[in-house]
Amino acid sequence: MACPTQNLGEDGASLRPHPQENNPSPAYTWLMDVSSAAASIGIFLITYGLIFSERVHRTIAAMAGAIAMIAVGIGLGFYDWKAAVAAIDFNTIGLLLGMMIIVSILQKTGFFQYAAIVVAQWTKGNPWRLLLSLAGFTALVSTILDNVTTIVMVAPVTVSIAEVVGISPMPLLIAEAVCSNVGGVATLVGDPPNILIGSAAGFSFNDFLSHLGPVVLVTLLLSFGLLRLLFRRELSAPPERVESLMAIDARRALVDPKTMRRMLTVLGIVVVLYLVHDRLHLPPGLVALIGASLGLLWVRPKVDEVLSQIHWDVLLFFI
Template structure:
């Protein structure tokens, strides 16, 4: 490794350590780390900007604006009370419903869009029942990443893998979706023992919620109707954006622009609800990871992995699954998958059956996002929502639950892949 590579790794490790310590705001840490790399000439400004995933930033920004407008209709309050009624006011049953809803939506929508929709509902119902929303947020983070693993469009790595390997929407449903259902059930069981048994509310609080009329939560019926129609359009747009030849960010930004235009909301007020700290953090993090890409560090790690595993496909599959998960828990999974794609294509060209490796990369990169609070975009978004509403989720507190659970889900995925792809 040359000096620039060592320097880029050192900056990355210092940034991660500072984010974990929570002594300095993570947005400042990310921007500061990016600035240090630029000042040290590890990369040029043009190279740094090229590593910012503007599609992800566009989805974040567009859906934050979209949700800010939808929120004014009272939709989230209505859904929160309606859900509570269906679950008869039982917090554990409500948690199960939110987890299933989060997972299903994440399979067909962008993860960030899903948590932006579920987050306000969670806060509303937890305030009404006077329960701690943090366990809800933590399991919703995991449900979002797990659900997004099930389909071609659920998570960006799957879109990239599907494009490179020629896999269809149906291929992901056949291979990834079955184990995703098993993993989600296991996570729910774990959360029941962690939090579910302690989720109790006094009868008076439960009855007070059950007495509320969901329709009374609606603040603007016209805007609500517009929001429902627009939500359907957004779902269709996210499902079809590949076939239409447009990026997912175009869907999000178009939805935000249209709903602000036809609803006649106060645009400056809507912009105040954008999580600018989240956008700033991701821009800085993309540049920091880009520093390691530019210096060849990520290529070196990927090649070393392949040299270590040799030509044993099943061994390579398991190592790649675990490595993808662990690396994706602290690095953004998009540049990692982008690095792995040409390597897998080269191995395929050399005559190796890389089919199991594609699926190992998919499951590992997507499930690995549950390992830490910065492992995936939706993790950061939910933690910012929680912090802004007085319920901060610390990096260490999340990692104590998230990382072991992530390893458990990867173990289950590894057993599944071994059974599916073991030679007869």
Template sequence: MEAITETLTWTNSMAVSGIILGATFIGIFTEGVHGFHRTKFAMGGAAMMVLAGQLMGFYDPQMALEAIDWNVVFLLGAMMTIVAIMIPTGGFQVLAYQIADFSKGRQFLLMALLGTAVTVFSLLLDNVTTVVIFGPLIVLIAQALKTSPVPYLLAAALLSDTGGVATLVGDPPNLMIGSAAHIDFNTFIIKMGGLVLVAWVAILVALKFLFNKELSGKTEQPGFEDQEKLTDPYTWRMSLLVLAVMVVFFIFHHHLHWEPWVVAVLGLSILLLISKNVDMDDTLEDVELSLLMFFMSLFVLVGGVENSHFLEYLGQFIRPFVESDLLLASILLMWVAAILSAMIDNIPFTAAMIPIIMGLEQQGINVSPLWWALAVGVGMGGNGTHLGSTANVFIVTLSERIARETGNADWRITPGLWFRKGTPAMILTLVTSSILMWMFFDFFGQPIPR
């Protein structure tokens, strides 16, 4: 690729787009302070960007429509709908109760098995959806065993955040990175799979020591046989079959010249056709349209900033450092992405970083390791605080509700508790990932196949 060496000069368009971007992100990141949903700020920022861009000549509605990454939107929407079909079947409940039965009261084994189940589903379903499914089930199991659900809930959040980094469809930021960098399903899991597996095992071992007191001894084992019932066995089995077929097509989608969303929509269409008991209106009510609107608004917002060349202007100051030491730049990006993702939502940060990395690529720099470092950082960085990912927020909210209902304050996951348990887990995974990135940098530095 021929390097682009032209130096950009500061313009009014850059200033205006940068101000709109900054104001919107501040509104998104301070959602808990002002009480406005982040989607409202994203939509407002996107609208202001289009208006300002049209007035100043750097953006217009047609360009905004083209800026939306429909691959991400359709893929996420289709997977959400498949999950909405699967939840009422009772299959997830049966699986969770069978795991509890198998553990025979051994608490660490129960944590490991539940964590494995959450991780496996996080490889195909996004981690938020996975903890929404398993969180309430974990609470029911813990109450039946007369033990605290806190270690299991924290393990579900930490392991789902980590496991979701392994695949293209496991975490929303992965979808964004994969679509922007044209990374196929196979390449993503080959590059990330080994690193994530090591980090996942490290977290599980760390949880054994972090919750050593809580997990010591065996619990009562009341038995869950009466609760192990599928309410819709046919739809559950068909859903699993469709997911298995989708995995095969995800593996070969690059050879078929299909975008990942085609596989997801095709799988959803087949499942809807063969599942006659599925009510479309009820199913679509469970799809998170606000999240899809948030994504579309972010794409429009960042598209305007990109067309004003503001991010490209910033990128030219980063370029000398990246060129001088790509390994150090990759590891530094991983840690910065993780720390910021622990403090703020990782999706807006990912959206802002993608055009910068793409700009570096246009200047002739091998950005492959930067993509992998970004995916690791924003994925595993979410483990650092209770606000680091949407999955974490759901788990904390669930624990607070259970603590109120039972009157047991010890069942509440506080920010301090998360800092003592989750932050060490995040640091451990980042140290592990940094070492692996350093040891196998030639592997991560290989150009992404197109």
């Protein structure tokens, strides 16, 4: 939501109207300052109150609050339309939009389901190894994709695998939820808050990875230890139907192998550009949009289907 930051226009003149062109009275100036501060704080608190109450969708609350702040700011002279547009972080918007497009195309190929089945078969149905492998896979995916998208793609496959093996899916799902949140901290693009922090502070992809990567690894190890302790009974039970798991043909999960290979190539290019974007002076948002454009041109999917998978409410919320 736009917040007032200054009282000056483009020419350095005050945006605040006052009766005397050159020397407004101290009382008038004080009154306008108090009014501006009270209005800003009031709008801010009301907006966050609506968001926390969950009675109004957070996107609607944020948009209404931003519009109210701009309108009141223009009326009282502490804000203007150009300043509001300048406050939008287009780097964050571009990064979110670009990654949403890439994921929407890759998701329809069945790659994530295929990868989860392969990982599960590698464990041969051992509950503890299954938890470690699926949770580790989830954490790895979360370093590139946001947590919610990762869980939405991995959780259904996890439940199916647990049913095939004959174990409770609850420990696996809890482990994936924990590791998704932990893994998303490691990189600049792992979660929207990371993007906002990195964009505001000027951190690069490597800055996030080098400083938070070791912390994430230690946290994952501690999380695995705690999960082992909490679910020691469930994880110690031998699997009932290992043969059924090993009999699953993972390749049947692939809907479009050709598109999958192309989009994995695009994703690889994007990751490489993330690693060197600061040297090339490319903002992360532009890197994501480059990858999205390359994927759209190479694969040429149905535009309506791609657009339907984009979380427009999230983009509006960040605007």
